[in-house]
Amino acid sequence: MQPKSKKRNAEKKSQHSISSIKLRFASQSERGFALPIVLIVGLFMLISGFTLSMQTFRSLSTARKGTHQQQAQYIAETGIAEIIEQLNSNYRYLMVNCYKRNQDAIFDPLSICGSRDIGGWGQNESPLPRTPMAACLGNNNGNERNFSNYSENIILEQEIGQANGGVDNKSIKGKWQLETYSFYGNHANGGKGIIQVRGTRTNRDNQVLATSVINKTILIKSKPCSRRLLDEFDPNHFPSLLARTIDIGSDDVIGKNTANVYCTSCASNEDINRSRDSVIQGKINLGMVKLPDVPQFPAELKEFVSLGNIETEGEESVEIKSPNAALTAFDPICDGCEGTTHIRPAAGKPMCITDKQKQVHCLINNINLQGSENLSIQTDQGVRPVFIYLEGNLTTNSNSHMINQDGNANDLIISGTSTGCMGNTTQTIQLTGSNTLKAFIFAPCASLQINAAPNLENTAECLTRQEQFVAFDNQSNRDHDGECKSGDLDGAAWIGEWVSDPLNSSGELTVPSNLSEQLVERLGPSFSVGPSDYVAVGTIDWTTSR
Template sequence: MATTTRAWLGLTGAVRQSQARSARQVAEAGLAQLIEAMNRDYAHLLVVDNDNWADPPLFSSICANAVAGTPASTGNIGSRGRYVLESYNFNGSPFYGGRADLRMRGEILKADNSIAAAAVVLQTVEIKPKSCSTSFDQPTQSSGFPGLLAAMVDMGGNDVRGRLSGNILCLQCVDNIPSECNISSAKALEDYTINDKICVIGGNPNQTQIDGQIFLGPIDLPPVPKPPASMQDLYTNPPDITTSTTITAASGDAAQMLNGACRTDADGITHCVVGSIDLSDNETFSIDSSAGPVRLYVTGNTVDFKGSSGLVHTPVSAPSTNLGLFGREIDPTDQFTDQTVILRGGASTNNLWVYFPDGRLGIKGGAGNDVNCDSNGECTGGDIYGAVWGKFWGESNGTGAQITVPANMGQQIFNNYGADYAIGMRDYVAIGVSKWSSFVLNNGG
């Protein structure tokens, strides 16, 4: 009898071990299926925790071949195996990628669907950013950074130059297709030709030059940069700029700091709040960022450089993010008059990042034709050297204006303004397992 009991116990133990091993294999199979589905159809969710998959923040506009919805987080393996995703947590940034920790539960079911055995597999995978149109191991064709971003775009005779970052992201163009484009609103984005995209953004396929890529679709816009909380009093009676004016970063001369409308923080950034900017004739608004970045916050309705007036940012060698020109926050219900921002052509002076999510933007005096591009397709010159984000681009659609975007513009903004501003069109891929472990759940629960 004792021998029979030991044999029975041994057999029972072997069965349990076999079931536990099978449960672990089910969890592993579930992980493989989930990652394959995310890499293929839901790559934008690789940088989002699973509890936000149903309504994900759009750090990146979604690639045209992505699938709406969410990947299956539970499924069956064979006739008695079931897997359930318990958690997916991303650690990193949409700009650089990072790692994702996955916890998958595998179960072996009895004939009555109760649980015979269960195991959990914990796995960490690397998440890498890439461009939408290439595999991870191929040379990138685009940084995904939007050198020109707007809810609506009417390019006309304008160009965007720079192979890696001379990209356009239009958030609502496919919802407002011009009638002359002859494109059905039901047409899938992945079926758009390059000429379709140029037409949708108001360009001319025989004239408009976009060195990068054209992306069409929504994205979550970051907040407009603001001065530190300790400087909120700068918004009290901000001065208008109506005559030639100079700002010198971190200057001890009050006249060079708008007589108190500018202030320098502990990081050496000079913050200035102004009302409207309205210059004419040969008047200039000169910004010297030699001693540190300058950020201008415009509260009024107008930025306008008439006649031969213009913005002058020195030194010419300064990075574009050394001068930021920022407007009001986004106004989704149109409660306020849109800001109007009209710059004067000349990239040697218009070296900056412009962000007016409630603004209509354009350039006067374009068509300087002074863009110089190297053998890699990266360019200097043009009418704006940097990046322009706004509500509408097209106030200069007949001037032949050129926006030239530095290849590293996205990196500049990320480094100087933080991860909230690391937006753009990116794809992602989960590759490589850097950590793996598993354990059996007692009594299948």
């Protein structure tokens, strides 16, 4: 029995030894397998960390670039605001001209920058600005401005070096510059302008970090000089003599505040051929102004009248005196006319008619006064103003005059019905220097001349500082700075051509100081006239690019 027991014990020890060997082998195998896993996991974590770092770096870089781009846009916006502020305050006429920093660039063909009426900004080899309109350029430090010096001191580019105050209140360094300005519209009314400004964000070493280009479209309106957008024109700018061409010679344009001359096609003051003897108390303006339509005979009344002539000779005198009734046709009265007391056209209808407000409208072809008596016009002291629609010519002589008997200049309106003359004159108006005609003449196709009247010359009177009316003398040094009256024409003339008579030592146009307001009251706000400038009134489009 003992040997078997020993044998079993020996077998158990053997099995235990084998198990111990297996366990030691398994432990060593497991430790060998874990090492690669640890390496793989570590490598994965390293790659993930690097990737995360790269993504974070990219995000920071993208954010920084985005900030730089925002700052570049802010710089461009600063330039846009600065340009608009300068245009609206000191350089209004540049709004209707064009500019390009690079002279090799091409303007948008849809703009009017290629028009001969359009100039530049007078900077960076850009042509001088210009306008076909009458302008009020003002002065600079007491010196009168002109287009050759108009754009002096304008800022078209500027460095930005702010410590703060930019995007997110961070420091900014950069520069803005005006690339182009294009105008779309016309000088009479305005239009729109497109401002293109480039903003550049730089670092301390002036390396470019970002750029932004902004195109801003602004609405441009014409407005009265020295007035707000919807105001009427300054009465002191009123055109008392306005014509395409003027040969003023020794003629005078006199009156307090409003004796201004406008030559719409003249290039310089010398073009009006003014002699030393001529006195113009107001300002000489060159260029066009925006005029209202010429008054036309009321269409609803035309069927009740006929076109006729007033032609006198000998002792024939004529009077236009309306009945105190509305919508009533009537004939001019003739005293001394053989066989008749009235002048009626051959067509059989009267020349004149009153409207609902009892204003008088007369359709007349020619007025030719060759006798010794006058054509007298009664306005009932302006209660029944008279409108003469002249299709032909008006001629007076030294002894036979056209007289506004009891009204002011705004109570007798002479309208030339010919308006499409395209630079040529198709009507003539000849007054004489022996009488005063108080009237407003609006005949854009007419030539007007004040002829000499030997030994019968009429003389204007002006108020002195001593509050006395004295005869005006353009040869005297007497100080005539007050109201003037009784000139050969007392009122205003908007015509095609003013021609001085060489035989007349001085034709005189006297201008009532309140005529501008009187015409606006009589004819409406469109007769408030004068030189215009411009204003940017808002943004109608805005784009940005890099």
